[in-house]
Amino acid sequence: xxxxxxxxxxxxxxWKGVTKRFEDRTVLDGLDLSVAPGKSLVIIGGSGxxxxxxxxxxxxxxxxxxxxxxxxxxxxxxxxxxxxRKLFSRVGVxxxxxxxxxxxxxxxxxxxxxINADGVPRKExxxxxxxxxxxxxxxxxxxxxxxxxxxxxxxxxxxxARAVVAQPEILFFDEPTTGLDPITAAAINELxxxxxxxxGSTAVSITHDLASAQTIGDEIAMLHDGKIIWRGPAAELRxxxxxxxxxxxxxxxxxPIAHAV
Amino acid sequence: xxAAEAARQVAKHPIQARNPIQVLGRSALSAVRMVGxxxxxxxxxxxxxxxxxxxxxxxxxxxxxxxxxxxxxxxxTAIFTGAALALNIxxxxxxxxxxxxxxxxVALGITRELGPVLAALMLAGRVSAAIAAEIGAxxxxxxxxxxxxLSTDPFRYLVGPRLLAGVLMLPLLTVVADTIxxxxxxxxxxxxxxxxxxxxxxxxxxFLQGWDILSGLIKAAVFGFIVALMGCxxxxxxxxxxxxxxxxxxxxxxxxxxxxxxxxxLLTTFFTHAAK
Ligand SMILES: Nc1ncnc2c1ncn2[C@@H]1O[C@H](COP(=O)(O)OP(=O)(O)OP(=O)(O)O)[C@@H](O)[C@H]1O
Ligand SMILES: [Mg+2]
Numbered sequence: 001x002x003x004x005x006x007x008x009x010x011x012x013x014x015w016k017g018v019t020k021r022f023e024d025r026t027v028l029d030g031l032d033l034s035v036a037p038g039k040s041l042v043i044i045g046g047s048g049x050x051x052x053x054x055x056x057x058x059x060x061x062x063x064x065x066x067x068x069x070x071x072x073x074x075x076x077x078x079x080x081x082x083x084x085r086k087l088f089s090r091v092g093v094x095x096x097x098x099x100x101x102x103x104x105x106x107x108x109x110x111x112x113x114x115i116n117a118d119g120v121p122r123k124e125x126x127x128x129x130x131x132x133x134x135x136x137x138x139x140x141x142x143x144x145x146x147x148x149x150x151x152x153x154x155x156x157x158x159x160x161a162r163a164v165v166a167q168p169e170i171l172f173f174d175e176p177t178t179g180l181d182p183i184t185a186a187a188i189n190e191l192x193x194x195x196x197x198x199x200g201s202t203a204v205s206i207t208h209d210l211a212s213a214q215t216i217g218d219e220i221a222m223l224h225d226g227k228i229i230w231r232g233p234a235a236e237l238r239x240x241x242x243x244x245x246x247x248x249x250x251x252x253x254x255x256p257i258a259h260a261v
Numbered sequence: 262x263x264a265a266e267a268a269r270q271v272a273k274h275p276i277q278a279r280n281p282i283q284v285l286g287r288s289a290l291s292a293v294r295m296v297g298x299x300x301x302x303x304x305x306x307x308x309x310x311x312x313x314x315x316x317x318x319x320x321x322x323x324x325x326x327x328x329x330x331x332x333x334x335x336x337x338t339a340i341f342t343g344a345a346l347a348l349n350i351x352x353x354x355x356x357x358x359x360x361x362x363x364x365x366x367v368a369l370g371i372t373r374e375l376g377p378v379l380a381a382l383m384l385a386g387r388v389s390a391a392i393a394a395e396i397g398a399x400x401x402x403x404x405x406x407x408x409x410x411l412s413t414d415p416f417r418y419l420v421g422p423r424l425l426a427g428v429l430m431l432p433l434l435t436v437v438a439d440t441i442x443x444x445x446x447x448x449x450x451x452x453x454x455x456x457x458x459x460x461x462x463x464x465x466x467x468f469l470q471g472w473d474i475l476s477g478l479i480k481a482a483v484f485g486f487i488v489a490l491m492g493c494x495x496x497x498x499x500x501x502x503x504x505x506x507x508x509x510x511x512x513x514x515x516x517x518x519x520x521x522x523x524x525x526x527l528l529t530t531f532f533t534h535a536a537k
Contacts, residue, residue, distance in 0.1 A: 061406045081414070088412045099407035101399075116316065117412035162411075 010073040012037040012202040013058060013170065018067035019226075020053055027053050029226030030067065035219070040196045040203040042217030042234070044210070044248065046257065049223050051206045052096055055172050058204070059093065060084050071170075089117065092163035096174040096206075098155040100147035100162070106133070107143035110162045118166070132161035137187050153180045160188065164195055171195060173205040177212050189215045210237065210249060222248065224257065302420075302494050309414065309421035319422040327388050327423070327489070328430030332437065334383045339438040342375055343367065343445025351454055364456070364464040367446035372473045376438040377431075378525055381484035384431060385491075385517040392423055392492025393513035397499035397506035405497070420493045427489030428482050435481040439474065476532050483528060484521050491517040 011034035020028040027050040035041040043051050056062040058069055060076060069076050076087060100109045110129035114120040120128070130140045136157035147155055160176055176192060177185040189212050195201045196216075207213050213220055214234045221231040222245055230242045238249055247255030350363045350370075396419060399405050408415050443465060450456035491513045499509040 056406075059406075059410060061409065084409075085412050085414065088410050091410060093407065093410040095403050095407055097403060099403040101404055101408070102402075103395075112408075112413070113411040116418065 011035055011070075012039075012072065013204070014068075014070045015054065015058065016068040016070065018054075018057055018064045018069060020050070020057060020062060020064050026226055028057070028064070031223075031227060033221055033228050033231075035202055035204055037202055038196065038200045039218045040192070040205065040216055042205050042207060042213040042220045043223055044207065044213055044220060045223035046248070047208075050226060051223055052174055054223065055093075055174060055204065055206065059091070059172065060087075089113075089166075090169040092166065092168035092171045094156075094159045094163045094171075094173045094176055096178075098147075098152075098159035100155055100158055102147050105144050105146055106138075106150070106158050109147065109158060110143075110165050112162065113166050128165060129161070132165040133158065135164070135191055136161045137184055153184065156180065157184070157188070160191070164191070167195075167199055167201070169201055171201050171203040171205075173203065173207075175206055175208065177207065177209050185209070185212060192216045213237070298498070299490070299494055302497070303490055305416050306420040306424050306490065306493060309416035310424045311421075314417065316418050316422060319418060320425060323422045323426035324430060326391070327384070327426040328433060331380075331384055331387055331430070331434055334387060335380045335434045335438050336441050338379050338383055339371075339376065339442040340445040340448075342379060343371060343442035344449045346370055346375070346442075347446035347449040348453070351450075362464075364446065364450065364461045365468040368443055368465045368469050369473060371442040371446070372439050372469065372477045374477070374525075374529075376442055377435045377477045377481040377484060378521065379442075380431060380434045380438045380481065381488060381521045382518060384427075384434070384485070384488045385514055385521060388427070389488045389492040389513040389517045390510045392489065393496040393499070393509045394506055396493060396496025397509040400497060400499045401502050401506055415497075420497070423489045423493055424486060427485035427487075429485070431485030431488070432478040432481040435478055436474075439477065472536070476528075480525060480528050483524055487520045487524065488517045491520065 014034035015031050018028050018031040019026065031054065033041075033043075033054070043054060045051050053062060057064045058076075060079075064077060071087065076084075079087070100106070101112065104112070107126050107129040108115070110132055111120070111122075111125035114125040114128060115122060126143070130143050133140065133143060138154060138157055138161065142150065142154065142158070147158070150158065156176070156179060160173070163171060163173070171192075173192065177188050180188060192203060192205065193216050196203050196218075203216070205213075205216055207216075214237060217234040219231060220234050220237050221228045222242075223229075224244055230240060230245045232240065237245065240246065243256045247257050347363060347367050350366050351360050354360045354363055354366070396405075399408075399419075405415050405419075408418060447458070447461050447465075450461050451458045495509040495513040495516070496506075499505040501508075
């Protein structure tokens with residue numbers, strides 16, 4: 001009938017009433033969340049509130065107990081392994097613990113998708129891996145080392161390089177700047193913004209660093225008790241009168257957020 | 262362990278169970294679930310091993326890890342077992358004047374039974390445990406999840422190559438174990454007992470039939486599959502961090518050992534009937 005306005009266009013990715021339980025504990029309780037194409041969404045929230053689980057349900061690494069997850073309007077929960085593998089070719093993920101393969105060198109980690117899924121020749125894959133490592137401020141000398149020989153922050157950055165190396169459409173970053181010094185953190189923020197603004201990727205990030213949240217996020221959503229209790233433009237984070245958000249932003253012990261799990 | 266102890270053990274876990282019948286029912290159920298799980302895993306693994314894309318680097322790595330680096334343990338086990346077997350059969354056979362057929366019996370025992378079984382047990386300890394620990398640690402640190410998000414099927418990258426290497430390497434190791442085991446018997450016979458070397462070798466070679474060796478190698482291929490499968494299955498399904506990895510390792514070794522003995526008996530029965 002009427003033409004859809006850009007705002008009403010399909011979101012790139014949407015969680016619709018997603019519920020996830022572990023034994024008798026409900027972690028996500030009918031979560032509704034979406035991110036528009038080419039936008040960057042940041043999820044904030046207390047430790048143990050289910051931020052990582054939110055990302056894992058979207059990736060199909062955890063199956064929700066109820067609800068739908070849609071990518072470009074299509075359900076991604078009940079799809080074949082083959083379809084999921086194809087879906088993954090458009091996705092880049094940084095895991096909270098970096099999750100580097102410890103039997104492979106750093107460059108082989110970064111180039112893993114290129115070599116094993118995309119059939120890029122090793123020489124070319126290595127060049128591209130080193131380029132991606134430079135973007136996360138890791139020297140080319142690091143390329144031939146093994147993950148266990150790197151510091152935690154360096155591993156995190158190598159994980160980030162692995163997520164962006166194939167320039168995917170959708171990026172998931174689980175705490176990309178945790179454990180980094182301010183200068184490196186700023187460089188990582190810039191890299192993430194660059195991926196979204198210049199390459200048009202859609203990004204979903206988790207962070208505890210509110211300054212970083214405001215730098216990399218177009219929108220910020222706060223997860224609490226399994227639901228999104230606040231969501232708005234990044235600039236409004238510090239101005240909202242939502243009691244949860246302001247307690248979180250100001251880091252007060254007193255407020256509606258009781259001592260967390 | 263008594264039923265009460267078992268009940269207490271189960272009661273410690275979050276899922277409560279109150280009486281021995283419940284305990285029994287629960288373990289029976291979980292056993293059925295596990296057999297089903299292993300079956301599905303084995304089929305998925307086999308398909309991954311036999312259809313492209315193949316990761317040749319991984320395959321080569323596993324050939325070396327499973328085959329080459331098991332040579333010393335398998336060789337040492339075989340030589341001592343062959344030597345001890347020869348002594349035992351010689352002295353035992355002496356009771357009814359059958360010392361002279363000792364070489365034949367040693368050869369038969371090694372090729373049909375001890376070569377494949379001992380090589381498989383050494384592999385269960387060495388390889389099954391190592392596979393379970395490696396894959397279990399990858400599970401615990403989300404490396405398996407990460408691999409999937411990198412559009413690479415962990416069954417093809419991790420499980421398939423290990424299964425193939427198990428099936429192909431254990432028969433080769435068994436050939437080595439057979440050779441070294443028989444040599445162990447020969448050493449004892451010629452150095453400790455007063456057999457002539459030429460007679461020992463002629464008796465062995467004339468007596469052995471192709472089937473003695475071949476049936477041992479078929480067993481070995483099955484055992485190799487079991488060892489790799491148990492390592493992969495328990496590692497892949499490891500839960501609960503470092504403790505879970507430890508548990509997976511133990512389960513892999515114990516379950517491969519039991520399955521090796523059970524399938525050894527079944528295969529031997531089958532071969533005996535088939536030979537008739
Ligand atoms: N595989 C699992 N099995 C059981 N419980 C789990 C599992 N994964 C997560 N949980 C539980 O779900 C809850 C949410 O976990 P999640 O990792 O999403 O937290 P988070 O918001 O990312 O926290 P943090 O900021 O500390 O990383 C936690 O209470 C955790 O114990
Ligand atoms: Mg988390």
